[in-house]
Amino acid sequence: xxxxxxxxxxxxxxxxxxxxxxxxxxxxxxxxxxxxxxxxxxxxxxxxxxxxxxxxxxxxxxxxxxxxxxxxxxxxxxxxxxxxxxxxxxxxxxxxxxxxxxxxxxxxxxxxxxxxxxxxxxxxxxxxxxxxxxxxxxxxxxxxxxxxxxxxxxxxxxxxxxxxxxxxxxxxxxxxxxxxxxxxxxxxxxxxxxxxxxxxxxxxxxxxxxxxxxxxxxxxxxxxxxxxxxxxxxxxxxxxxxxxxxxxxxxxxxxxxxxxxxxxxxxxxxxxxxxxxxxxxxxxxxxxxxxxxxxxxxxxxxxxxxxxxxxxxxxxxxxxxxxxxxxxxxxxxxxxxxxxxxxxx
Numbered sequence: 457x458x459x460x461x462x463x464x465x466x467x468x469x470x471x472x473x474x475x476x477x478x479x480x481x482x483x484x485x486x487x488x489x490x491x492x493x494x495x496x497x498x499x500x501x502x503x504x505x506x507x508x509x510x511x512x513x514x515x516x517x518x519x520x521x522x523x524x525x526x527x528x529x530x531x532x533x534x535x536x537x538x539x540x541x542x543x544x545x546x547x548x549x550x551x552x553x554x555x556x557x558x559x560x561x562x563x564x565x566x567x568x569x570x571x572x573x574x575x576x577x578x579x580x581x582x583x584x585x586x587x588x589x590x591x592x593x594x595x596x597x598x599x600x601x602x603x604x605x606x607x608x609x610x611x612x613x614x615x616x617x618x619x620x621x622x623x624x625x626x627x628x629x630x631x632x633x634x635x636x637x638x639x640x641x642x643x644x645x646x647x648x649x650x651x652x653x654x655x656x657x658x659x660x661x662x663x664x665x666x667x668x669x670x671x672x673x674x675x676x677x678x679x680x681x682x683x684x685x686x687x688x689x690x691x692x693x694x695x696x697x698x699x700x701x702x703x704x705x706x707x708x709x710x711x712x713x714x715x716x717x718x719x720x721x722x723x724x725x726x727x728x729x730x731x732x733x734x735x736x737x738x739x740x741x742x743x744x745x746x747x748x749x750x751x752x753x754x755x756x757x758x759x760x761x762x763x764x765x766x767x768x769x770x771x772x773x774x775x776x777x778x779x780x781x782x783x784x785x786x787x788x789x790x791x792x793x794x795x796x797x798x799x800x801x
Contacts, residue, residue: 459490460491460492461490461491461492461541461542462491462492462493462494462538462539462540462541462542463491463492463493463494463540463541463542463543463544463604463606464494464496464535464538464540464542464543464544464559465477465481465493465494465495465496465544465546466496466497466543466544466545466546466547466552466555466556467495467496467497467546467547468496468497468498468516468518468547468549468551468552469497469498469547470644470721471501471721471724471725472720472721472723472724472725472746473547473593473724474497474498474501474504475501475504475721475724475725475727475728476593476594476597476724476728476746476749477546477597478504478505478508478728479594479610479613479615479727479728479749479750480594480597480598480601480608480610481493481505481508481511482508482613482614482615483608483609483610483613483614484601484606484608485508485509485510485511486614487607487608487609488606489510491510491606492510492512493508493510493511493512494511494512494513494514494535494538494540495511495512495513495514496514496516496531496535496555497513497514497515497516498515498516498518499515499516499517500702502515503702503703503706504706504725504728506703507616514534514535514538516531521534522534525554528551528554528555529558531555532554532555532558532559535555535559536559536562540559540564541565542565542566542567542604542605543555543556543559543560543564543565543566543567544566544567544568544569544597544600544601544604545566545567545568545569545600546568546569546597546600547569548568548569548570548571552568553568556568565604565605567601567603567604568600569593569596569597569599570596570599571593571596572590572591572596572745575590575591576590576744576745576771579741579743579744579768579771580744580768580769580770580771580775582766582769582777585766587743587761588743589742589743589745590743590744590745591745592745592746592747593745593746594610594749596745598610610750613730613749615728615729615730616710616729616730618710618711619706619707619710619711621707621708621711622704622707624704625700625704625707625708628694628696628699628700629669629671629694629696629708630669632669632711634666634667634668634669634692635667635668635669635713635714635800636669636671636711636712636713636714637662637668637669637670637671637712637713637714637715637716637796637800638670638671638673638708638709638712638715638716638717638722638726638731639655639658639659639670639671639672639673639686639715639716639717640672640673640674640715640716640717640718640720640722640723641655641672641674641682641683641686641718642674642679642718642720643718643719643720643773644720644772644773644774645739645770645772645773645774646773647738647739647740647769647770647773647774647775647776647780647781647783648719648720648737648738648739648740648773649718649738649784650718650736650738650784650787651782651784651785652682652685652686654784654785654787654789655686656685656688657789658716658789658792658793659686659688659690659693660688660690661789661793662793662796663690663692663693665797666692668692668800669692669693669694670690670692670693670694671694671696671708672686672687672693672694672695672696672697673696673697673705673709673722674697675697675698679697680695680697680698683695683697696708706725706729709722709725709726709729709731710729710730710731712726712731713731713732713800714731714732714733714734714796714799714800715731715732715733715734716733716734716735716736716792716796717733717734717735717736718735718736718738719735719736719737719738719740719742719773723735723748724748724749726748727748727749727750727751728749730750732751732755732799733748733751733755734755734756734757734792734795734796734799735747735748735751735755735756735757736757736784736787736792737756737757737758737759737768738759738773738783738784739767739768739769739770739773739775739776739777739780739783740768740770740771740772740773741758741767741768742756742758743768744768744771746771755795755799757787757791757792757795758787759783759784759786759787760783760786760787763783763786764780764783764786766780767780767783
């Protein structure tokens with residue numbers, strides 16, 4: 457029997473980035489059953505990893521115990537008791553660099569993901585733009601594990617079974633006897649959000665098909681108010697925001713036939729569960745390496761670069777460029793509706 461190796465994986469945030477590690481970790485333990493994994497991330501993300509064998513979760517406490525520079529030493533001290541053999545730093549920021557460096561000094565193998573910042577800067581530059589795909593984050597993470605001695609093949613991914621929904625969830629969703637479409641119309645930055653009036657057109661057209669049931673995802677009071685407007689008293693549109701716990705939302709997403717999402721965390725959550733994901737791209741672009749896992753390129757509907765040649769203007773959507781506020785209006789509602797209809801049929 458091969459000796460068990462214990463790998464520490466660090467990826468603290470954001471939600472979509474953490475979700476992107478899930479298919480990779482699933483493949484790693486499938487292809488290397490001798491490996492034991494501990495994932496270090498924010499406690500909120502623990503449900504992502506609960507169904508993967510040989511994976512333990514360590515919730516980092518960035519508000520108290522692991523806060524600040526001294527907190528990082530406490531984090532290292534806490535993790536060292538787990539008898540780690542190697543560290544894969546998939547975050548590669550100051551906080552994770554400190555922890556992995558301490559492990560390196562204690563004689564452990566470490567590797568960190570190269571985020572390709574120079575390539576991404578060239579892709580989003582407003583002058584001398586280099587418009588070509590950069591290496592995807594999945595390939596970059598695979599390379600990180602390769603440097604630790606573990607090959608990972610993502611070409612034939614396996615996904616978890618659709619979750620059996622509890623009576624508590626079915627109270628809101630109803631029994632599944634239609635095609636279930638999830639719609640996540642929000643993102644962290646405005647430049648990644650499809651115009652509200654156009655999203656209303658998309659939903660109002662889709663609900664005319666009584667074989668479809670639409671679930672709206674979001675969070676926070678303001679978003680829930682907007683989702684209720686989008687729902688527009690249609691009986692086959694259900695606002696799930698604020699009604700279910702996060703883990704329960706994941707269980708509903710696993711039962712979707714398709715998710716329509718911005719370039720945001722919900723896209724990556726649906727993809728990690730093996731759901732078809734159609735994404736809408738504004739200031740950002742799938743060429744930056746964040747296309748949802750295992751999704752065809754034509755599932756990414758991008759804003760028109762003939763009208764807006766400087767796109768993409770940002771990797772994360774946090775940079776605004778004057779005159780580009782309406783770029784997403786070039787993705788026509790009819791284009792989205794036709795794409796969804798085609799994939800569901």
